[in-house]
Structures are given as structure tokens and as C-alpha cells.
Amino acid sequence: AQSVAQPEDQVNVAEGNPLTVKCTYSVSGNPYLFWYVQYPNRGLQFLLKYITGDNLVKGSYGFEAEFNKSQTSFHLKKPSALVSDSALYFCAVRDGVSRGVNTDKLIFGTGTRLQVFP
Amino acid sequence: DTGVSQNPRHKITKRGQNVTFRCDPISEHNRLYWYRQTLGQGPEFLTYFQNEAQLEKSRLLSDRFSAERPKGSFSTLEIQRTEQGDSAMYLCASSAHSYEQYFGPGTRLTVT
Numbered sequence A: 001a002q003s004v005a006q007p008e009d010q011v012n013v014a015e016g017n018p019l020t021v022k023c024t025y026s027v028s029g030n031p032y033l034f035w036y037v038q039y040p041n042r043g044l045q046f047l048l049k050y051i052t053g054d055n056l057v058k059g060s061y062g063f064e065a066e067f068n069k070s071q072t073s074f075h076l077k078k079p080s081a082l083v084s085d086s087a088l089y090f091c092a093v094r095d096g097v098s099r100g101v102n103t104d105k106l107i108f109g110t111g112t113r114l115q116v117f118p
Numbered sequence B: 001d002t003g004v005s006q007n008p009r010h011k012i013t014k015r016g017q018n019v020t021f022r023c024d025p026i027s028e029h030n031r032l033y034w035y036r037q038t039l040g041q042g043p044e045f046l047t048y049f050q051n052e053a054q055l056e057k058s059r060l061l062s063d064r065f066s067a068e069r070p071k072g073s074f075s076t077l078e079i080q081r082t083e084q085g086d087s088a089m090y091l092c093a094s095s096a097h098s099y100e101q102y103f104g105p106g107t108r109l110t111v112t
Helices: none
Strands: A003-005 A010-014 A019-021 A024-026 A031-036 A045-051 A056-058 A064-068 A074-077 A085-097 A101-108 A111-116 B005-007 B012-013 B019-025 B031-037 B044-050 B053-057 B065-068 B076-079 B088-095 B108-112
Touching: A003 A031, A003 A085, A003 A101, A010 A019, A010 B065, A024 A074, A024 B088, A031 A064, A031 A074, A045 A056, A045 A074, A056 A074, A074 A085, A101 B031, A101 B044, A101 B053, B012 B088, B019 B088, B031 B076, B044 B065, B044 B076, B044 B088, B053 B065
Parallel strands: A010 A111, B012 B108
Antiparallel strands: A003 A024, A019 A074, A031 A045, A031 A085, A056 A064, A064 A074, A085 A101, A085 A111, B005 B019, B019 B076, B031 B044, B031 B088, B044 B053, B065 B076, B088 B108
16 A cells, blocks of 8 residues: 655754755655645645656745655755745555556655744 | 635534534645544545545544535535534545645534
8 A cells, every 4th residue: 555654754954954854755656756844724835746757856935855665764854944844745656556546545644843933 | 715625614513413524625626535633643534525426435534424516516424413622623625636635724613
């Protein structure tokens, strides 16, 4: 079964410093990987995806992620953190085929809370 | 606003009552998903529609849960005989193809 793991419950970083939020995956076949951000009492906002191609994926709000097949990782990064980046971040993988059905459902990690301090 | 909308945003109900939530997807999206999110967890898949066909239901979805998507447009999720364990955020998402899903703001259900 497909799965993702986010090993850190919380990441703290000072404003202006680079940030990394970690994600590792376990899939059969080619992974379709996603990052979403959730602000309090809001739905999830799509940040970026990796389907195929370049291992460095650029997304919204200055975020990027690096796909590493040998380490089965898809870490989210930003060169310079902002206080407004403080939120809950979720890594997700597309399930693919489940019980014979071509499903596009997403399997989410448990989330990482990013706290950016001024 | 052309995003995914969900109504109501909040619902408080007494145990044993039935509740129904509505989701209006982005208009050109033919795929619609329901997820449930509890505090401190990532969203968990409940069910998936392609147009009006319900193609997959999670084992999480007990017989008390039913979802419909008449005419392949909006969708409803009904929970019968609610239990306190049903308290969660119910999220709807839509997509146009097999890539990113766009989420609505969610319906927060509290069962007292």
C-alpha cells in the first residue's frame, strides 16, 4: 500500500532562514507526490506536485520540493522563511490502483506544523 | 469565487440525529472526493466520484454514511444516527484529471 511519512511533528525556524519540511514515501510504481498547506480552520491549499521530469519542483509562494528516488524522499523547502508561512503542511501520495479501481485518492501524512519566528 | 464550496461550514448536532453536507466542486471538474480530518491527523479518504458514478468507498465509511452526486455536479454526504466519533472536519475536493485536487473550506461537525 502507498504511504507517506512526515517524521517531524513541528519545525521551528527564524524568519529569513531557509526551511525544510521532510517527507518520505513508500509506493509501488511511479510516485505522484504532492504538498498541501492548511491554515487554521481552512481547507487544504495545493502547493506543488511531482509527477515526472525534473527532480526539483517549484510551487506556490516560493516553495519548492526535491524528489529523491534513491532516498524515497520529497522534502519541501523554501530559501527564506516568512512569518506568514506558519501553518500545517501535509505531504501526500496518489494511491493509483486500489481493489481494481483506478483511483486518484490521496494518502496523506500526519502533517508537520511549521512555526516561523520573527 | 470559482473554488470548491461547502455548506454548512459548521454543524452542531445531537447524537442520533441525521446530518447532510453539500459540496459544490469547481464547475469543469468531473472528479469529486470526500475526506475526513480529525484533530492532529491528515485527511483520510472516504469516497470518490467520477461524474455521477461513485467508484470507490473507503472501509472507513460505515453503513450510516452515504454520498451522492446526482447529474455529476454537486455532491451530498449524509450521516445517519450520528455518533460522537463522527465529530471531525469533512473536506470535499475536486479535480479535472489525475493530478492535483482542490479542496473546499470543509464542514466542521460536532456531535454532542
